[in-house]
Amino acid sequence: xxELHTLDHARALRRVVELRPRAAxxxxxxxxxxxxxxxxxxxGIATTVVTSPPAxxxxxxxxxxxxxxxxxxxxxxxxxxxxxxxxxLTGADGRVTGVGCRVGDDDAEFPADVLGLGLGSVPEVRxxxxxxIPLGESGAVSIDDHMRTRVEGVWAAGDCAEAYHRISxxxxxxxxxxxxxxxxxxxxxxLGGGDEAFPGVLGTAITKVCDLEIGRTGLTEAAARDxxxxxxxxxxxxxxxxxxxxxxxxMTMKVIADGANGRLLGAQIVGxxxxxxxxxxxxxxxxxxxxxxxxxxxxLSYAPPFSxxxxxxxxxxxKASDAxxxx
Amino acid sequence: xxELHTLDHARALRRVVELRPRAAxxxxxxxxxxxxxxxxxxxGIATTVVTSPPAxxxxxxxxxxxxxxxxxxxxxxxxxxxxxxxxxLTGADGRVTGVGCRVGDDDAEFPADVLGLGLGSVPEVRxxxxxxIPLGESGAVSIDDHMRTRVEGVWAAGDCAEAYHRISxxxxxxxxxxxxxxxxxxxxxxLGGGDEAFPGVLGTAITKVCDLEIGRTGLTEAAARDxxxxxxxxxxxxxxxxxxxxxxxxMTMKVIADGANGRLLGAQIVGxxxxxxxxxxxxxxxxxxxxxxxxxxxxLSYAPPFSxxxxxxxxxxxKASDAxxxx
Numbered sequence: 001x002x003e004l005h006t007l008d009h010a011r012a013l014r015r016v017v018e019l020r021p022r023a024a025x026x027x028x029x030x031x032x033x034x035x036x037x038x039x040x041x042x043x044g045i046a047t048t049v050v051t052s053p054p055a056x057x058x059x060x061x062x063x064x065x066x067x068x069x070x071x072x073x074x075x076x077x078x079x080x081x082x083x084x085x086x087x088x089l090t091g092a093d094g095r096v097t098g099v100g101c102r103v104g105d106d107d108a109e110f111p112a113d114v115l116g117l118g119l120g121s122v123p124e125v126r127x128x129x130x131x132x133i134p135l136g137e138s139g140a141v142s143i144d145d146h147m148r149t150r151v152e153g154v155w156a157a158g159d160c161a162e163a164y165h166r167i168s169x170x171x172x173x174x175x176x177x178x179x180x181x182x183x184x185x186x187x188x189x190x191l192g193g194g195d196e197a198f199p200g201v202l203g204t205a206i207t208k209v210c211d212l213e214i215g216r217t218g219l220t221e222a223a224a225r226d227x228x229x230x231x232x233x234x235x236x237x238x239x240x241x242x243x244x245x246x247x248x249x250x251m252t253m254k255v256i257a258d259g260a261n262g263r264l265l266g267a268q269i270v271g272x273x274x275x276x277x278x279x280x281x282x283x284x285x286x287x288x289x290x291x292x293x294x295x296x297x298x299x300l301s302y303a304p305p306f307s308x309x310x311x312x313x314x315x316x317x318x319k320a321s322d323a324x325x326x327x
Numbered sequence: 328x329x330e331l332h333t334l335d336h337a338r339a340l341r342r343v344v345e346l347r348p349r350a351a352x353x354x355x356x357x358x359x360x361x362x363x364x365x366x367x368x369x370x371g372i373a374t375t376v377v378t379s380p381p382a383x384x385x386x387x388x389x390x391x392x393x394x395x396x397x398x399x400x401x402x403x404x405x406x407x408x409x410x411x412x413x414x415x416l417t418g419a420d421g422r423v424t425g426v427g428c429r430v431g432d433d434d435a436e437f438p439a440d441v442l443g444l445g446l447g448s449v450p451e452v453r454x455x456x457x458x459x460i461p462l463g464e465s466g467a468v469s470i471d472d473h474m475r476t477r478v479e480g481v482w483a484a485g486d487c488a489e490a491y492h493r494i495s496x497x498x499x500x501x502x503x504x505x506x507x508x509x510x511x512x513x514x515x516x517x518l519g520g521g522d523e524a525f526p527g528v529l530g531t532a533i534t535k536v537c538d539l540e541i542g543r544t545g546l547t548e549a550a551a552r553d554x555x556x557x558x559x560x561x562x563x564x565x566x567x568x569x570x571x572x573x574x575x576x577x578m579t580m581k582v583i584a585d586g587a588n589g590r591l592l593g594a595q596i597v598g599x600x601x602x603x604x605x606x607x608x609x610x611x612x613x614x615x616x617x618x619x620x621x622x623x624x625x626x627l628s629y630a631p632p633f634s635x636x637x638x639x640x641x642x643x644x645x646k647a648s649d650a651x652x653x654x
Contacts, residue, residue, distance in 0.1 A: 166626075177636045178629045186624075199624050206628035215628055274601060280627045280638065284611035287625050297513075297526050298614050299493075300607045301533035301542055302505045309504045311607065 001089070001096050001115045004032050013116065017043050021113030024048070025099050027086060029056035029066075033118030034073075034209050040114070041078050048079040048110050050099060055082055060205060061268055062220045064235070065254055068270045072212045081110065089115070121175050123160045136162045140173035145197040147187035155191055157183035164200035167218050167265055167286065168227055174203055202266075204283045206276045215279030218266025218286045221256050230259035232292075232327060234319040238312040240274045242304035251275040255282075255292060255316040259327050262291035267316070274306070281313050292320040328416070328423050328442045331359050340443065344370050348440030351375070352426050354413060356383035356393075360445030361400075361536050367441070368405050375406040375437050377426060382409055387532060388595055389547045391562070392581055395597045399539045408437065416442070448502050450487045463489045467500035472524040474514035482518055484510035491527035494545050494592055494613065495554055501530055529593075531610045533603045542606030545593025545613045548583050557586035559619075559654060561646040565639040567601045569631035578602040582609075582619065582643040586654045589618035594643070601633070608640050619647040 002013045017040065024040045026033045029051030040047045049056065055066025056073070070080045084101040090109060091097050098111040123140035134150045136142035141156040143149055145164065149156050158180035162171040179201050189196045204217040221233040233256045239248040249272025256266040267282040269275050285295055295317035302309045310318075329340045344367065351367045353360045356378030367374045376383065382393025383400070397407045408430065415427040417436060425438040450467040461477045463469030468483040470476055472491065476483050485507035489498040506528050516523045531544040548560040560583045566575040576599025583593040594609040596602050612622055622644035629636045637645075 176629070178626065181636050182624050199621075200626075202626040204626045204628045206630045206633050208630070208632055217626070217628070274604060277601060277605060277628065277633050278607065280605065280608035280640070281611045283627055284608045284615070284625060288611070288615035288617070290615070294526075297509050298611060299505065299527075299529040299531045299544070300610055301531045301544070301604065302503075303533045303535070305535055306533050306604050309508050311505075313607070 002117065004028075004036055004116055004118045005121070013114070016114050017045070021045055023112055024114040024116065025050055025110045025112035026116040026118055027051070027099065028116075028118030028120065029053065029058070029080070029082070030060075030118055030120055031057070031205075031207050033116070034069075034207070036116050036118060037073070037078050038076075038209055040116075041076065045114070046079070048081060048112075049073070050081045050084050050086065050101060050110060052085055053082065056080060057207075057214065059220060059222065060203075060216050061214070061270075062222055062233075062254065065214075065252065065268045065270050068252060069209060069212060069214060073209060076210045081108070084108070121159070123173055123175075125160055128156065128160065136171045138162050138171050138173035140171075142171070145199075146190045146195075147183055147198065148190070155187045157187040163198070166200040166202055168223070172201065172203070174201065174205075176203075176205060178204070202283055202286055204279060206279060208276065211273060213269070213271060213273065213276030215269040215276035216267070217279050217283040218264070219256060220266060220268070221254070224256050224258075224265045229265060230327075231265070232257040232259045232320050232323050234316060234323050236312055236316040236319055238271075238308065238315065240272045241306060242308050245304050247273075247305070249273060249275075251312060253278075253312045253316040255320045257292045257320045257324065259324055262293050262321065262324055264290055264292055264295065264317075278313065281311075285313075292317040292324065296321055329444065331355075331363055331443055331445045332448070340441070343441050344372070348372055350439055351441040351443065352377055352437045352439035353443040353445055354378070354426065355443075355445030355447065356380065356385070356407070356409070357387075357445055357447060358384070358532075358534050360443070361396075361534070363443050363445060364400070364405050365403075365537055367443075368403065372441070373406075375408060375439075376400070377408045377411050377413065377428060377437060379412055380409065383407065384534075384541065386547060386549065387530075387543050388541070388597075389549055389560075389581065392579070392595045392597050395579060396536060396539060396541060400536060403537050408435070411435070448486070450500055450502075452487055455483065455487065463498045465489050465498050465500035467498075469498070472526075473517045473522075474510055474525065475517070482514045484514040490525070493527040493529055495550070499528065499530070501528065501532075503530075503532060505531070529610055529613055531606060533606060535603065538600060540596070540598055540600065540603030542596040542603035543594070544606050544610040545591070546583060547593060547595070548581070551583050551585075551592045556592060557654075558592070559584040559586045559647050559650050561643060561650050563639055563643040563646055565598075565635065565642065567599045568633060569635050572631050574600075574632070576600060576602075578639065580605075580639045580643040582647045584619045584647045584651065586651055589620050589648065589651055591617055591619055591622065591644075605640060608638075612640075619644040619651065623648055 088100040159175040251271025254268040300311040411428040417425040486502040578598025581595040627638040
């Protein structure tokens, strides 16, 4: 049984891989679980990802987009069991031999020579709590836009600290290197006597599973509904190049907008080589509080090896704009 | 001698290629000249691009960025002769056998079994002129933001028509499929009784030469200086992935900003696989009239297969911001 948090955890897992186990079960369908599953599959180990949401990469992706990742992983030979509830670990001779789950109304057991736990992360706030530094509603250290905690002379930045979400308007606690680096720089400037504010986050993130690329920014459709928005959500199935180009691979872009005023709320991309980094163009639109209507005619680049003449970002925005007109 | 405008021109050139010529000269270092040079080189034909500016892809790229493309092309085995002035065609027996040039103070001759002319394009305005429809300062048909010419009941769109440049504030005439498609849609909406305005262009464009990708948007450093801006221009040499990732390839991003107020004016990217489409994130910032200072902390995506934790767009913006602080 292996946790998947530190470099030492990775080293321990590698030592086990060298013993040539036959079957691995990874509990957790997040970034880390998927990275480890890919690595084990490439080692020739029969690998199963077991996760409780209806698809992987929840809640970063909506279920419809996560299902595309699940389908791809299965094509690659990684078993994925979604909608499972872990009930027990099975074992013999003091060793774990599998995971017992509830899948719907049924019991299922997934045998494992190796068990990896990719169960997510929580902010490390023990020092803050011991020092009497207040936490915020996300459970992380509460800070202002200068990275000041609520205790004079104490700053916080990174995974232990909150960040202001520019779309939801709420404090959030995302464990991403991008946010930690930016907050660290801002904290350093202000600690050194400077005056710089951190403008907040969108939760932009990118990953890949084998050769499938995944990008996301802002609110998912589900999160936008939970936040009370009158949600427009449109998917556009396209390709990573012009459709006739020899290297074209499928790419789906999902755009989420506020039906009340057309404002972009978030986007997700799942597709082949070159798909995911396109999320940055949408993140830049989201940062600037653009409406999907305003996005339709933006002068984005085109050549056949890179996209159709109407970039998929523009078409997805147009679909959302059209859906809003008929909303 | 071959023009390079139409599909028939391409067919004629292909028939000549089938005769296995040894040496080709392409006059012109623009998009078309480079595409044809690449195709001929791949056919095993000794290919030379002859162009009068100091680098290829002028004026779409600044010279320093175009020189990177020249160096790459030479590495790929395409000869590139910049700063040349065509003086004459040489010939024998009624056939062209080469191009005579002035290179600096010297004469040079480049022998050619095949000569391709990629000399750029001009707007097709003969019909408009014959009909008395006024042209604008760019030489293309003058239109308003609804694609109306200055003659009641006549619309124009595409390569024959002008477009408003959002950064220079001037009418321009770029021959790009992106602009033509968007203008055509707007013209159609308005012809059909609708009311939609075209918000203008940035001149965003993308291309590739062999495996080198090139993207550009907005004003070049040279164009910004010509337009009277107090220009800040910074280059950032980076990689297409995290530096330690096995597929990392060099990527250079150039950012041009207005020293007076920090406003982004343009950007250029030259680099390996995955480099060029990143121009869209910068185009989106440019469209929204962002300053380089405001760009520094935008929440762009990161994972090692795609970029460093500080996306090169952010680092280039920070370099421009720092340069401005010391300007």
